[in-house]
Amino acid sequence: MATILKLENLCYGYVDGGFKRQILENLSYEFEEGRFYTILGPSGSGKTTLLSIIAGLDKADSGKIYYRDEDIEKMGLGQYRRNKIGIVFQQYNLISYLTALENVEMAMTETENKIPKNQKEVAYALLEKFGIVKSKADRLVSKLSGGEQQRVAIARAIASNVDLIFADEPTGNLDTATEQEIIKVFKNLTEEFGKTVIVVTHSNEVSKLSDSRVLLNEGVLKTME
Amino acid sequence: MNFLKRALKNITRGKTKTILLIITFFLIGNLVIVGLGITSAAENAKTKARMSMNPVVNVTTDYSKWYEYVEGLTEEEQQEIYDNYAQNFPYITEEMIYQLMEDDRVKAVNALSVNTLYAGDFEAVPLNNEREQNQESNGQSCYMDEFGNEECVEYEYENIAIKSNMYDNMIEFETGMFKVMDGRFYTQDEIDNGSPVCLITEELAEYNNLHVGDTITIRLAGKDMIERFKDFISEEDTRLNLEIIGIYRTEKKVDEGAENFNWMDKYESPYNLILMPTPSIVDSQIRMNIAQQKYWNQMYGNGEEEIDENYDRAQWMTISSATIMINDPLDVENFINDHKDTLGEYRKFESDNTTFKQMSRPLDTLSLFANIIVWIVVVNAIVIITLITALTLKNREYEIGVMLSIGVTKAKIVLQFFIELVIVAVLGFTLAVLSGSMIAGKVGEVVMDYQVATEDQYSDEENNNNGGIYIGNELWNTNYFTSITQEEILEEYEVEISPLIIAEIYILGLGVVFLSILIPSAMIMRFNPKKILMSTN
Numbered sequence: 191m192a193t194i195l196k197l198e199n200l201c202y203g204y205v206d207g208g209f210k211r212q213i214l215e216n217l218s219y220e221f222e223e224g225r226f227y228t229i230l231g232p233s234g235s236g237k238t239t240l241l242s243i244i245a246g247l248d249k250a251d252s253g254k255i256y257y258r259d260e261d262i263e264k265m266g267l268g269q270y271r272r273n274k275i276g277i278v279f280q281q282y283n284l285i286s287y288l289t290a291l292e293n294v295e296m297a298m299t300e301t302e303n304k305i306p307k308n309q310k311e312v313a314y315a316l317l318e319k320f321g322i323v324k325s326k327a328d329r330l331v332s333k334l335s336g337g338e339q340q341r342v343a344i345a346r347a348i349a350s351n352v353d354l355i356f357a358d359e360p361t362g363n364l365d366t367a368t369e370q371e372i373i374k375v376f377k378n379l380t381e382e383f384g385k386t387v388i389v390v391t392h393s394n395e396v397s398k399l400s401d402s403r404v405l406l407n408e409g410v411l412k413t414m415e
Numbered sequence: 416m417n418f419l420k421r422a423l424k425n426i427t428r429g430k431t432k433t434i435l436l437i438i439t440f441f442l443i444g445n446l447v448i449v450g451l452g453i454t455s456a457a458e459n460a461k462t463k464a465r466m467s468m469n470p471v472v473n474v475t476t477d478y479s480k481w482y483e484y485v486e487g488l489t490e491e492e493q494q495e496i497y498d499n500y501a502q503n504f505p506y507i508t509e510e511m512i513y514q515l516m517e518d519d520r521v522k523a524v525n526a527l528s529v530n531t532l533y534a535g536d537f538e539a540v541p542l543n544n545e546r547e548q549n550q551e552s553n554g555q556s557c558y559m560d561e562f563g564n565e566e567c568v569e570y571e572y573e574n575i576a577i578k579s580n581m582y583d584n585m586i587e588f589e590t591g592m593f594k595v596m597d598g599r600f601y602t603q604d605e606i607d608n609g610s611p612v613c614l615i616t617e618e619l620a621e622y623n624n625l626h627v628g629d630t631i632t633i634r635l636a637g638k639d640m641i642e643r644f645k646d647f648i649s650e651e652d653t654r655l656n657l658e659i660i661g662i663y664r665t666e667k668k669v670d671e672g673a674e675n676f677n678w679m680d681k682y683e684s685p686y687n688l689i690l691m692p693t694p695s696i697v698d699s700q701i702r703m704n705i706a707q708q709k710y711w712n713q714m715y716g717n718g719e720e721e722i723d724e725n726y727d728r729a730q731w732m733t734i735s736s737a738t739i740m741i742n743d744p745l746d747v748e749n750f751i752n753d754h755k756d757t758l759g760e761y762r763k764f765e766s767d768n769t770t771f772k773q774m775s776r777p778l779d780t781l782s783l784f785a786n787i788i789v790w791i792v793v794v795n796a797i798v799i800i801t802l803i804t805a806l807t808l809k810n811r812e813y814e815i816g817v818m819l820s821i822g823v824t825k826a827k828i829v830l831q832f833f834i835e836l837v838i839v840a841v842l843g844f845t846l847a848v849l850s851g852s853m854i855a856g857k858v859g860e861v862v863m864d865y866q867v868a869t870e871d872q873y874s875d876e877e878n879n880n881n882g883g884i885y886i887g888n889e890l891w892n893t894n895y896f897t898s899i900t901q902e903e904i905l906e907e908y909e910v911e912i913s914p915l916i917i918a919e920i921y922i923l924g925l926g927v928v929f930l931s932i933l934i935p936s937a938m939i940m941r942f943n944p945k946k947i948l949m950s951t952n
Contacts, residue, residue, distance in 0.1 A: 211913045247820060247945040272822025287428040288421070299417050300823050330428070346821070 191222040193258075194354055194386045195244065197411070200253035213239050214250065215409030224351070226380045228397040230414070231406035237390040238289055238358055240406060244388070246270040247357045257354070273302050276347025278357035281320055282339040283329040290317060290342040291327040301350035316345045331337045335415060337368035348385060355379055357384045357389040361396060373399050376381050418823075418831040425835055432807070433839060435656040440843025440924070441850075443796040447920055448851025449858050450789030453912045456855075457782035459777045460907035462745065467903075471588060471895040472751060472767035474515070479799040505761035507734050509581065514757060516582070517737060520750055523584040526737035528693050530700070531573035535632030535654055537623040540616075540686040542669060547675035554709035571637030572682035575935065579608060579693040586740045586895055588851045591666065593690075598627035598661030601692050601900035609694035614661035618686035629659050633689070635703045638725070645714075648706035655699050657691060738895050752807065778908065792928060800931035804836065808935050813944070819944035829936045836928045843864050844924045846883035 197219045197382070203212040213236035221227060233235045242248040244255060244265040255262045262270045271277070285292045294313040296304045307314045317327045320341040322334075331339055340360060347355050357376065361369040373396050378383040380401070389396060397403050403414040426433045454498055481504075496503045512526055541547055557567040583603045601612050615625065625631065636644065636653040644653075665686035666711040670772065681687055741750050751764045758764070772779075808815070818828055 208687075242945040247819075248943070268822050268824060270822075271820060277820055279820075283813075283820065285421075285814055285817055287425050287709075292420075292424065296421070296818075297821050300821060350821075 191219055193214045193220045194223040194254075194311060195221040195246065195388075196254075196256040198254040198256065200240075200255070202241065202246065202250045207246040212409055213381075214243070214253075215410055217253070217409060219404070219411040220233075221354075221386060221388060223385050223386050224380055225386055225401040226377060226399070227402045227404055228400040229388065229390045229404045229406055230392070230397055233392075235406045236409065237406050241356055241358050241388070241390045245275055251365065253380075257371070261337070269286075269302075272300055272353055274354060275295070276355045278340070278343045278347050278350050278355065278360045280359040280362040282331075282336070282343045282363075284339055284346070286332045288331065288336075289328050290322055290331055290334060290345075293331060293342055294346045297346045297349040301352075305351060313345075313349065316349055317342065320345045321371070334362050335368075337365075337371060340364065340368075341373055341375065344379070345373075348379065348383060355383055355385050355387045357387065357391075357406060359391055359393075360389060361391070361393055366395075369393065369395060417833060418827045422776075422831045422838065423832040425831075426838055436803065436836075436839045437843045437846070439799065441846045442770045443792060443799075443927070444844040444920060444924065445845025445851050445854055446792040447789055447796075447923060448912060450785040450792065451916050451919055452852060452855030452856065452912055453785035454782045454789070455912040455913065455916055456777040456908055457785070458908070459911075461778055463907040464775065464903060465744045465771060468744050468767060468771065469586075469895055470741045471586065471766070471792060472741065472747060473736055473895075474507050474511070474739060475763060475765055476507065477761050477763040480763075481505055484761065489590050492695075495644070499924075503731040505759065506714040507737055507762060511703055511758065511762075512734075512737055512739075515754055516571065518741075518750070518754070520741040520743065520746055521739055523586045523589045523740040524582040525586045525740075526581045526693075528577075528579045528696075528734075529694070530577045530579075531680075532575055532577055533571065533573055533634035533637055534575050535634045537619075537625065537631050539681040540597050540618050540622045540684055542676075542679055544671075544679055544685050546679070568639065570639045572680055572859065575633060575689060577633070577691060577693050577696065579696055579736070581693045585690070587665075588663075589740050590895075591759055593666075594664045594701055595661050598659070600661055600690075606692040606694060609656065609659045609698070610692065611695050611785045612660045612688050612693040613657040614663050615659055615689055617662055617664050618661070620662045620688075622686075625659055625662075627659055627662060628674045630785055631659060632656050635699050639932045644706045644710050647709040648702060652699070652702050652706075655696060657689075657695070661690075663690070669873070675900060735952075740895070747771050787830070789861045791925060796927045797930045800836070800927060801934050803849050804931055804935040805938065806833065808832075808938055815939060815942055816944050825940055825942070829939055832935065832939075833928065833932045836932060837925065838926050839925045842920070844920055848917055848920065850909065855912065856910040 200214045200217040201212070202214040202399075203210055205211070217240070220261075227238055229240065236305055239248070243250050246262055248266070249263070257265070257270065257274050265274075277283075284290075285296065289297065291310070293341050294317060295309060298309050298313065314324055314327055318324070322338060322341055322345065325335060326338060331342060334342065340363075344357075344360075347357075356377075360376070361372050364372060376387050376389060376396075376398050379387050389400070391397060405412050405414050476617070485493055488496065507526070509526075512524055516524060556570060557565055568821070583601060583606060585593065585600075588600065595614070595702060596617055598614070600614065601610070604610075605612055613631070615631070620626065623631075633655050634641075634653055635655065636648075641653055664683050667684070669679075669684050675678075686925055709790050741747065747766050751766060755764060819825070865942045
């Protein structure tokens, strides 16, 4: 399978109380297209930091990230975020004064990817696919439950017609039942939509369903058997 | 869902914040409108009042400065001046007036000579006052001769007035006081050639059945003088034949209720005023003057004094003052400033600008304070809106982080916030426009009433200054300045929120918003999505 994201010698560290703390140390890894990855690791291992860097929210101290062989720094991190990836956060990170539909539409408007002209209908359909019916789609996101908000966040992540979805502890704020539903949604993203999903999680439930489990430990990523 | 739509959604869905911001802009807008409205009303009132005044400037010898200069000289130097007084005195010269006339703003020049003379082959229009009813057409002058005997000489009263000008237009025709009803005014060629032409009033024409093309004769001497001077000047030389080239209407009327009406001479009637070029009468005046000198020399001198018959004609045409009318009352001050250096040291311009400035002082003070208020408000508004926006940004960091994470550019985020502020500002200012005109009107009235009361209390003496205008016999000293009172100027004060002010408010408002967004924009530019999201998550 083709590589969608290639990490090459990534290093990242910070100074804390006068001591340099190295989070990523010459980290290299290749993520293949159409697979569901979970990144696991002990607390403080740098999972979220790694996600921030590979999602283009932050820069590594050194090393390269290639999206389909294209250096994301050269592409521009803004453009990378806008056109190549979608991100789902633990706190959903939706715009509170917009409805579910408008949150999804925003991603569609901002991207330079090809989006169908009937944007609104597509957004409604997408939301419905993730269990948000029209009546709920027109509500302000603050009026939706946590699970519903996370579905909206996932819909927004793929609305811009991207192939790579990142998620940071997407079920961390959800009850067990809802967690199961959301895991299914992510699984579905690879199976039905052919997306590559990379999820940072603590959850065994999530990791069990992934195609590849990757462990981040002492600044290095290793595929778990 | 582009940034414009997001801005609108944010405004409509964050009602409390939006209303608070609208109120802030509304209050700022009201203060700005009050300031701008008052300033504009004050300026308009001044402009209207100034426009109602004649745009005239007197060019005159600065007598006080001249005499001060002469007094400062040594006796010998003074004697030198007096010996050639005509050459040394700072008259207004023809060249100076012609130089001023080259200015495109000049509409008319009155460099007038006024003479009271005698109707020759026509009759002056009667006044029908007591004096005429008593048939007093001659006066009597008595004196004691060298032997102590009383000698009385009868003399004829002058009955017509001549106003002669050295230029081909008169202010009266520009102000509408005079209007040519038939024929025309004299040309510059006729002035330069000294052509014997004149304009008479409708009343004088009608009274004598005179028409354009007719010739009238005026006498430079009364019958008694002709008799006395007959050895020195022929009767023919005391006469001047003038062709009527125009008949004009005068708005001036005989004031029969005037205190001195019953003692007025016919020449004081506006109907007996004849207009003609100055050079056309000068030669006759010179001849008459020489004859007079010879007569007095023979009568009271030893008869041997030599009379210089070679008068300098140009000297007879020097003037001590001229009045210039320009085309725009608002340009009087500029006109003076542009030309004051060309007059030299002992000549000056006089205008009613000083009076006008004094009269409009309450408006100036009002305008000044209003302007200060506007600028204080604008500066404060920038600070307040900047702080509000910066504080709002703190609350919207999360939103900014989310937008950045999905790839919205920082420029679009700034633009969204700017548009949000603009919309709110427009709403606030629109409400302010509605209420501001009323508030501005009331505030203006209150402040101005106070101003006027204060001015009246402290400045009565100053206001008595009429701008150096000499009030004397109107025939010789026509006052072309428009008398205007402070009340008249202040009556023009009316606060009106014109489209221009409204546009000004919106432009100013946009400026405030633009400046207010600068600092918050700089803050946004420094935002890092990871930091924001990490801290909020």
